[in-house]
Amino acid sequence: MAKIRLATVWLDGCSGCHMSFLDMDERLIEIASKVEVVCSPYVDTKEFPENVDLAIVEGAVSSEEDLEKLLKIRKNSKMVLALGDCGVTGNVSAMRNLVGVEASLKCAYDELSDNNKGVRPSRETPKQLERVSAQHERVFIDCFLPGCPPPADAIYNILSSLIEGKEYDIFNHTRFGK
Amino acid sequence: MIDANVQRARTKTLTINDQAFSARSDQTILQVARENNIDIPTLCAIEGLSDIGACRLCLVEIAGQRELKPACTTRIKDGMVVSTDTERLRKHRKTILSFLFAERNHICSVCVSNAHCELQKMGAKVGLTHVEVPYLYPKLQVDASHRRFINDPNRCILCLRCVRVCDEIEGAHILDVFARGLEARIIAEMGRPWGESENCTECGKCVQVCPTGALNEKGLSVAEQHKRRGFLPYLTTMKRGR
Numbered sequence: 517m518a519k520i521r522l523a524t525v526w527l528d529g530c531s532g533c534h535m536s537f538l539d540m541d542e543r544l545i546e547i548a549s550k551v552e553v554v555c556s557p558y559v560d561t562k563e564f565p566e567n568v569d570l571a572i573v574e575g576a577v578s579s580e581e582d583l584e585k586l587l588k589i590r591k592n593s594k595m596v597l598a599l600g601d602c603g604v605t606g607n608v609s610a611m612r613n614l615v616g617v618e619a620s621l622k623c624a625y626d627e628l629s630d631n632n633k634g635v636r637p638s639r640e641t642p643k644q645l646e647r648v649s650a651q652h653e654r655v656f657i658d659c660f661l662p663g664c665p666p667p668a669d670a671i672y673n674i675l676s677s678l679i680e681g682k683e684y685d686i687f688n689h690t691r692f693g694k
Numbered sequence: 695m696i697d698a699n700v701q702r703a704r705t706k707t708l709t710i711n712d713q714a715f716s717a718r719s720d721q722t723i724l725q726v727a728r729e730n731n732i733d734i735p736t737l738c739a740i741e742g743l744s745d746i747g748a749c750r751l752c753l754v755e756i757a758g759q760r761e762l763k764p765a766c767t768t769r770i771k772d773g774m775v776v777s778t779d780t781e782r783l784r785k786h787r788k789t790i791l792s793f794l795f796a797e798r799n800h801i802c803s804v805c806v807s808n809a810h811c812e813l814q815k816m817g818a819k820v821g822l823t824h825v826e827v828p829y830l831y832p833k834l835q836v837d838a839s840h841r842r843f844i845n846d847p848n849r850c851i852l853c854l855r856c857v858r859v860c861d862e863i864e865g866a867h868i869l870d871v872f873a874r875g876l877e878a879r880i881i882a883e884m885g886r887p888w889g890e891s892e893n894c895t896e897c898g899k900c901v902q903v904c905p906t907g908a909l910n911e912k913g914l915s916v917a918e919q920h921k922r923r924g925f926l927p928y929l930t931t932m933k934r935g936r
Binding site for chain 2: 606
């Protein structure tokens with residue numbers, strides 16, 4: 517059986533979902549025998565490739581760069597899995613929506629910063645969108661795995677089921693805010 | 695003491711999910727279903743308080759009726775044919791839960807009730823993988839003025855359990871509802887800060903019946919925020935016997 521072209525992407529999140537992915541421990545070896553990781557923070561790919569079978573996307577859509585990435589992921593992937601509460605509900609990332617972009621930048625760079633107080637990055641930080649959104653508010657998402665983060669068991673369950681084309685029940689392992 | 699209503703009640707026969715049951719005419723569909731171990735999802739209904747059909751999760755289909763009816767406030771009728779678990783109902787339950795999540799700021803991972811929240815559990819129970827309507831992100835003020843309790847409207851689902859327990863069991867009725875629809879809020883004593891309430895007895899029953907983290911106790915960790923409801927059936931029985 518040909519290996520599945522797998523990509524994992526990290527948008528606006530804490531990377532806890534990717535850490536949870538690694539928590540699969542020895543089961544990663546089993547997964548690795550069935551997939552080819554073509555793009556991921558683990559392998560430090562810079563550009564999202566074409567013809568991806570399954571894209572696992574962590575994080576909410578907060579910046580123009582996030583949105584650009586997500587649109588490309590959708591275009592180049594047969595199946596997209598939203599991983600974790602930020603991607604599924606907006607979660608902590610979307611708490612910015614309660615105060616707005618300017619107030620959050622002011623808090624981060626003007627009020628709480630220890631170094632370079634009041635200096636805001638002009639190049640390295642992408643432009644923030646007015647509203648942080650869950651992934652499915654921007655593109656079609658095929659499957660959802662909530663949890664903050666989703667436990668390794670939940671990731672293993674859904675991933676192995678998707679690879680083998682079997683049915684899965686995520687709520688045995690996770691829910692919002694797990 | 696014999697309840698006068700029980701004396702007047704007659705036996706009626708109805709069908710729930712293709713099974714025939716006999717029950718008292720003064721019972722609701724939800725009561726009959728629960729007595730017979732048929733699960734109907736609910737959030738606002740709680741044993742010991744009046745039923746008001748606020749959350750609409752317990753909607754059921756009744757043969758011959760186009761609209762869905764809340765099982766908690768619909769009395770049984772002779773020959774009634776009820777379905778509690780159809781494709782249409784499952785779809786409606788997901789939509790209702792989506793509204794509840796989207797109307798306020800339920801960020802489960804940073805909530806004091808994470809892991810022991812009825813709304814969160816209900817999401818998993820009805821298979822809500824994601825919220826199907828756009829989030830509103832309302833700006834809501836937390837009222838932490840009370841010495842012992844916090845009212846966080848970000849987590850409120852307007853089930854009104856707190857209002858009912860304060861009125862029907864404690865007899866204080868200091869909690870009530872302000873405004874309507876999306877603007878509705880739980881307030882204390884005509885909208886003054888809860889801590890300035892002159893009539894709050896600080897009994898904490900409202901906090902214990904709250905299904906989410908909307909009403910919570912100060913000074914307790916997330917793991918300690920378990921709601922204790924053992925008092926409710928006991929006090930209800932005591933009040934009835936008065």
